[in-house]
Amino acid sequence: MAFSPNGSGPLPCGRTYTPAHASRSHFGCLPDLEDLLRGVFFERANLTEGSGCPPGTPEAPPDGAARFSARRVAGRDREAHMSDEDNGEYRKGHFFILLAIGLALGICTLDILSPLQGAVAVLYTSVIVLVGLTHRQAPIVMAAAGCASLAIAGYCASHWGAPLGSPAMRLGVSLVALMITTVLVLRQLREVEERERADARYRTIFAAGGFPIWESDWSGAHGLLHKGHPIDACTVELAFAAAFVKNANLAAACLFGFERREDLVGRSLLELATPATSEALVRIYEALMHGASSVEEETRFVSRTGREFDILLQVTIPPDHDGWKRILIMGADITERKRAQERLAAAQIELAHISRVTILGELAASIAHEVNQPLTATITYARSAARWLAREAPDAHEVSECLSAITANAERAAQVIARIRDLARNSDVRHAQISLSTLIAETLELVQREMTTKGVTLTLNIESDLPPVTGDKVQLQQVLLNLLINARQAMLDTPEERRHLTVRAFRKAEKHIAVEVHDTGHGLAAGQDNLFTPFFTTKRDGMGMGFAICRTIMGQHEGSIEARSNAKGGATFVFVLPMKTDHVHGGSEGLVPQH
Ligand SMILES: Nc1ncnc2c1ncn2[C@@H]1O[C@H](COP(=O)(O)OP(=O)(O)OP(=O)(O)O)[C@@H](O)[C@H]1O
Numbered sequence: 001m002a003f004s005p006n007g008s009g010p011l012p013c014g015r016t017y018t019p020a021h022a023s024r025s026h027f028g029c030l031p032d033l034e035d036l037l038r039g040v041f042f043e044r045a046n047l048t049e050g051s052g053c054p055p056g057t058p059e060a061p062p063d064g065a066a067r068f069s070a071r072r073v074a075g076r077d078r079e080a081h082m083s084d085e086d087n088g089e090y091r092k093g094h095f096f097i098l099l100a101i102g103l104a105l106g107i108c109t110l111d112i113l114s115p116l117q118g119a120v121a122v123l124y125t126s127v128i129v130l131v132g133l134t135h136r137q138a139p140i141v142m143a144a145a146g147c148a149s150l151a152i153a154g155y156c157a158s159h160w161g162a163p164l165g166s167p168a169m170r171l172g173v174s175l176v177a178l179m180i181t182t183v184l185v186l187r188q189l190r191e192v193e194e195r196e197r198a199d200a201r202y203r204t205i206f207a208a209g210g211f212p213i214w215e216s217d218w219s220g221a222h223g224l225l226h227k228g229h230p231i232d233a234c235t236v237e238l239a240f241a242a243a244f245v246k247n248a249n250l251a252a253a254c255l256f257g258f259e260r261r262e263d264l265v266g267r268s269l270l271e272l273a274t275p276a277t278s279e280a281l282v283r284i285y286e287a288l289m290h291g292a293s294s295v296e297e298e299t300r301f302v303s304r305t306g307r308e309f310d311i312l313l314q315v316t317i318p319p320d321h322d323g324w325k326r327i328l329i330m331g332a333d334i335t336e337r338k339r340a341q342e343r344l345a346a347a348q349i350e351l352a353h354i355s356r357v358t359i360l361g362e363l364a365a366s367i368a369h370e371v372n373q374p375l376t377a378t379i380t381y382a383r384s385a386a387r388w389l390a391r392e393a394p395d396a397h398e399v400s401e402c403l404s405a406i407t408a409n410a411e412r413a414a415q416v417i418a419r420i421r422d423l424a425r426n427s428d429v430r431h432a433q434i435s436l437s438t439l440i441a442e443t444l445e446l447v448q449r450e451m452t453t454k455g456v457t458l459t460l461n462i463e464s465d466l467p468p469v470t471g472d473k474v475q476l477q478q479v480l481l482n483l484l485i486n487a488r489q490a491m492l493d494t495p496e497e498r499r500h501l502t503v504r505a506f507r508k509a510e511k512h513i514a515v516e517v518h519d520t521g522h523g524l525a526a527g528q529d530n531l532f533t534p535f536f537t538t539k540r541d542g543m544g545m546g547f548a549i550c551r552t553i554m555g556q557h558e559g560s561i562e563a564r565s566n567a568k569g570g571a572t573f574v575f576v577l578p579m580k581t582d583h584v585h586g587g588s589e590g591l592v593p594q595h
């Protein structure tokens with residue numbers, strides 16, 4: 001799928017996204033699917049009022065500080081629970097107590113009047129169990145005491161004055177049974193209370209948490225995906241349409257542009273999706289279908305108010321999930337972070353560009369020479385051609401030869417200028433298949449004269465059949481230029497006859513290619529561990545950005561760069577790049593002649 005992560009872009013099923021679509025689903029497999037599904041899935045969680053976005057959140061009202069209080073929301077939760085649920089519980093409790101009193105009186109009557117010789121008093125345990133349903137400790141204890149008294153009273157009424165025998169034994173058994181039942185019911189009550197307290201605690205954390213968190217019902221998506229549909233754009237669209245928010249905290253509501261949690265609950269987030277959301281969902285569904293229980297994905301939504309924002313989603317399936325009925329999603333608004341990253345990347349590109357232009361400035365003489373050579377040749381051939389033409393019998397063959405040479409030299413000059421223009425331009429990074437041997441040869445052409453005038457002898461040693469790499473040509477050229485210029489500068493104090501520069505390129509391990517620049521300069525001083533730190537320089541007019549830029553470029557190419565001192569003096573810098581993965585052997589130019 002080719003969605004554009006921001007702005008307008010194509011959507012699955014041939015529809016086009018514009019931010020204006022955000023108010024309504026822009027997916028198109030089943031236009032009215034949401035309405036249909038909303039009817040089926042609409043299940044508002046038992047939430048209570050909580051409105052007003054926290055100050056500082058993107059959707060916060062201007063006077064957000066006055067309106068938001070997480071504690072107030074949590075407090076309101078509790079009050080609402082008290083008013084609705086507790087009233088019901090209280091009435092239910094009354095009912096159970098009345099029922100229990102009736103039952104106890106019935107058992108007592110049966111115990112006194114019945115001619116049966118059984119332990120009727122044991123039946124009082126059912127009274128305790130009944131009162132236990134009120135989930136209150138005092139009624140249970142009072143019921144236990146009352147039942148014990150009734151059992152003793154029943155015994156006295158039927159067997160007063162009789163010698164102690166089996167009736168007394170039956171009374172004892174009944175009292176023990178009552179006691180055990182009471183202890184068990186009280187223990188169960190304590191467990192229920194603890195569970196309720198934990199639930200309340202988690203509810204408070206959920207509601208008052210400052211980070212967006214919501215619970216979604218993805219059972220519709222689960223059903224669809226587990227029917228074996230391929231995870232393509234349309235399936236994802238339908239699956240997402242079938243997913244509904246079951247519960248959400250205020251921060252989540254505010255993130256999506258709602259003032260109250262209830263406004264988000266029951267919705268499908270489909271209507272707030274962007275093309276980037278669909279891309280992320282494909283990855284999320286794929287991960288979940290492959291058995292992941294937690295997935296992290298960056299994506300983009302558009303809020304109800306039309307604000308597009310980047311979000312980092314953490315989608316978690318609880319261990320006891322029942323067909324993705326309760327998917328927990330946490331979101332972090334990373335819009336600002338993304339913008340900062342983009343600004344940083346732009347600054348890095350700009351810095352690299354400035355550094356390249358600086359290098360070109362240093363190489364101006366060399367470049368001028370490089371361009372001048374074919375121009376001089378062009379002029380010479382043009383004059384020759386003119387002379388051949390000026391003869392009494394013009395020699396067409398010689399003139400043609402001259403014209404061919406003029407063309408070749410002009411093309412050569414044009415190539416050099418094009419290469420320099422590429423380096424000078426601040427163009428976008430473009431990764432393509434690159435032959436390192438060609439890149440090295442072209443780069444050396446730019447510094448060739450500079451080296452010659454400084455008495456540096458250059459040796460080029462490139463392994464044959466070197467596979468290509470993937471990368472940005474201008475950036476990789478910049479790395480090599482940096483190393484070459486540094487090497488030349490490091491050799492300025494070396495006696496001329498010992499100024500040697502060797503450039504090697506060879507396979508390293510199985511999947512990498514190394515490019516090595518070896519010089520006979522002053523070498524690395526001890527403690528120069530921070531060579532790659534921005535602005536580290538030992539040069540009077542150095543900026544100290546050369547290696548920092550090299551390292552950033554290598555990072556962007558999944559490569560590495562390192563430096564070491566040579567045993568016999570000087571330093572060696574080597575950068576390593578991964579080979580192009582689908583490389584077919586035999587595609588490179590082979591050995592480049594040694595200079
Ligand atoms: N071939 C080398 N031999 C010895 N030391 C070197 C060599 N190349 C670089 N260095 C050391 O590393 C330091 C950092 O180099 P880097 O290219 O990052 O910055 P710079 O050359 O000082 O300035 P600029 O930003 O203009 O390139 C240099 O100042 C120098 O001390």
Ligand SMILES: [Mg+2]
Pocket residue numbers: 482485486546547
């Ligand atoms: Mg440098």
